[in-house]
Amino acid sequence: xxxxxxxxxxxxxxxxxTILSCVIFxxxxxxxxxxxxxxxxxxxxxxxxxxxxxxxxxxxxxYNFMDHNAFVILINHEYHESSLLRDDEEPIVCQERVAYxxxxxxxxxxxxxxxxxxxxxxxxxxxxxxxxxxHTGEVLTVISMTNTETFVSAMSRRIREYTMIAFTTIFLxxxxxxFIFSKSIVDKLQALNKNVTEMTHQNYKLPIESYGDDEISDxxxxxxxxxxxxxxxxxxxxxxxxxxxxxxxxxxMVIKSYAEAITDKMSENPETDAKIIFKQAxxxxxxVEQLLEYSKLNYLDLSDEVTEIKLKxxxxxxxxxxxYKSNVEFITDLDDSTYRIxxxxxxxxxxxxxxxxxxxxxxxxxxxxxxxKITIFNDGEPVPEELLPVIFQPYExxxxxxxxxxxxxxxxxxxxxxxKIACHNVKDGVEFVISPYNN
Numbered sequence: 001x002x003x004x005x006x007x008x009x010x011x012x013x014x015x016x017x018t019i020l021s022c023v024i025f026x027x028x029x030x031x032x033x034x035x036x037x038x039x040x041x042x043x044x045x046x047x048x049x050x051x052x053x054x055x056x057x058x059x060x061x062x063y064n065f066m067d068h069n070a071f072v073i074l075i076n077h078e079y080h081e082s083s084l085l086r087d088d089e090e091p092i093v094c095q096e097r098v099a100y101x102x103x104x105x106x107x108x109x110x111x112x113x114x115x116x117x118x119x120x121x122x123x124x125x126x127x128x129x130x131x132x133x134x135h136t137g138e139v140l141t142v143i144s145m146t147n148t149e150t151f152v153s154a155m156s157r158r159i160r161e162y163t164m165i166a167f168t169t170i171f172l173x174x175x176x177x178x179f180i181f182s183k184s185i186v187d188k189l190q191a192l193n194k195n196v197t198e199m200t201h202q203n204y205k206l207p208i209e210s211y212g213d214d215e216i217s218d219x220x221x222x223x224x225x226x227x228x229x230x231x232x233x234x235x236x237x238x239x240x241x242x243x244x245x246x247x248x249x250x251x252x253m254v255i256k257s258y259a260e261a262i263t264d265k266m267s268e269n270p271e272t273d274a275k276i277i278f279k280q281a282x283x284x285x286x287x288v289e290q291l292l293e294y295s296k297l298n299y300l301d302l303s304d305e306v307t308e309i310k311l312k313x314x315x316x317x318x319x320x321x322x323x324y325k326s327n328v329e330f331i332t333d334l335d336d337s338t339y340r341i342x343x344x345x346x347x348x349x350x351x352x353x354x355x356x357x358x359x360x361x362x363x364x365x366x367x368x369x370x371x372x373k374i375t376i377f378n379d380g381e382p383v384p385e386e387l388l389p390v391i392f393q394p395y396e397x398x399x400x401x402x403x404x405x406x407x408x409x410x411x412x413x414x415x416x417x418x419x420k421i422a423c424h425n426v427k428d429g430v431e432f433v434i435s436p437y438n439n
Contacts, residue, residue, distance in 0.1 A: 006189070007182040014178045015171065022167040026159075041148050042125055045069060049127050049144035056142065057131070072098060074141035077106045097124050098145070105143055123149040188216045196223060204231040248287065251280040305342035306417070311369055312336060314343065318350050319367065328361045328378075334369040339436075341417045349413050350374075352406045353432050360430065374434040382425040391423050 048069045056062040062071060064083035072082040079102070101121055105128050119126055128143040195208045204227050210220030258277050261267040312334040323330045339346065353376045357365045360380030368375045383391060392411040411421055414434060422433050 005186070007179065007186045010182040010185075011175055011178055014174055018167060018171045018174060022163065025167075026163055038125075038148055041068070041146050045125060045127060045144055045146040048146070049129070049142065052144055053129060053131070053142050056140070062142075069144060069146045070098075071145070072102060072143040074102070074106070074139075074143070076139050077141065097122055101126055101143060101145065105141060120148070123147065185216065192216065192220055192223070195220075199223075199227055204234065248284065251283050251287075254280045255284075305344070306340055307343065308338050309341055309343050309346055310336065310338050311346070311374065314346055315350060315367060315369065315374070318347065318354060322354050322358065326358055328358060329364040331364060331366045332368070334367070335371070337369055337372040339372070339417065339419070341419070345413050345417070349410050349434070350376075352410050356406060356432075372436055375431050377426070377429055377431040379429040381430075383423060383430055385425075388423060388425070392421070 048071075052062045052071045056073060062073065062081070062083070064070060070083050073080045082098070101124065104119075104121070108128075124145050125148045126143055126145040128141060131140040131142070132138070133140065191209070195206070198206055199208065208220050208224035208227060210217040210224070255277050258267070258273045262270050262273055267273045315334060316332065319330050319332060354365065354367075357376055357378035357380075361378035362380055364379055366375075366377040368377075392407050414421055418437050419434055420437055424431055424433065
């Protein structure tokens, strides 16, 4: 199969459309103008007939002054003279048709002096009139004929010629314009392709250039935005690796040092040291669990788990689990709103937010649910202003933060169910707000 470049495809499509338009235009115009040309031929024939009659009556002779017309003069229904030949001796109307028309006229019951209506025979239109010379009593019959087919064909040929000239001009000029236009498009696409190819070699640091304000420029902007997202993700990944290494390094060193002390019998209190090892192991376990949970969020298929959950029941159950683990007071105000969400994911999200609130709350945590909007407030210190824009990014954590992944997991989980979360500093505390995107 022959493959054409984009510029050649555009020119080829234009050429095909132009040729088809020309053919269709010719067919339509020929059909539309044929009846008009026939009428024009008849109008000319009437003028020709009047002139022929007047000339013969005044001078006793007539002459043909129209290419597609001819006349026959009869005296007392006998042939007298005619103009059936052109200058090049080519008959305007063939003799057989003329003979038949003369027969029709001589057998006609038209009254003398009355012009007959238009008649047509085998492509020949004709009119005739009879005139009586009152001095001699001779009957003068003048028959005027026109070759309608030849006239229409000649006129149609002119339309074809003019149309072909017009469409040839359009074809040539159009292809030049289309070539210039398509070349500019192809040049932009080639430049964009080059930038995209170099983007990977430059580690996504080279910006994508765009010119103009068309769809290709919009595509270039979208690709550049994708480049920035990839660059941000790469930077985030590198930061995560460094932070993970830092978070894991400390408990590993503690475990190793205490384990060596116990093994070498250098520990003064092995039982206490074992508890420290156990605590650090729990920290490591929790850290690894959150890492695994965060890494697999984008690969989960939760379609089978999603159901309509009554939020009030789940939140109240979680509050019961946490209210006796600290001296912080829990206050709830919940309506009957629901979410379409996987219940384990909802519990995980709200648990993370409650645990985060417990680390900062001084005396109370207030959880409200109104019209599908969940608000979790704690009366702790406000979040630093510089931290608010990045608080949901991995390894961004406040003063009492632990792993720096909890809020990232919350945001990514909610996004799977078309839910959003925001953090605000409010009077006397901080609040996290969960709501649908269209709310």
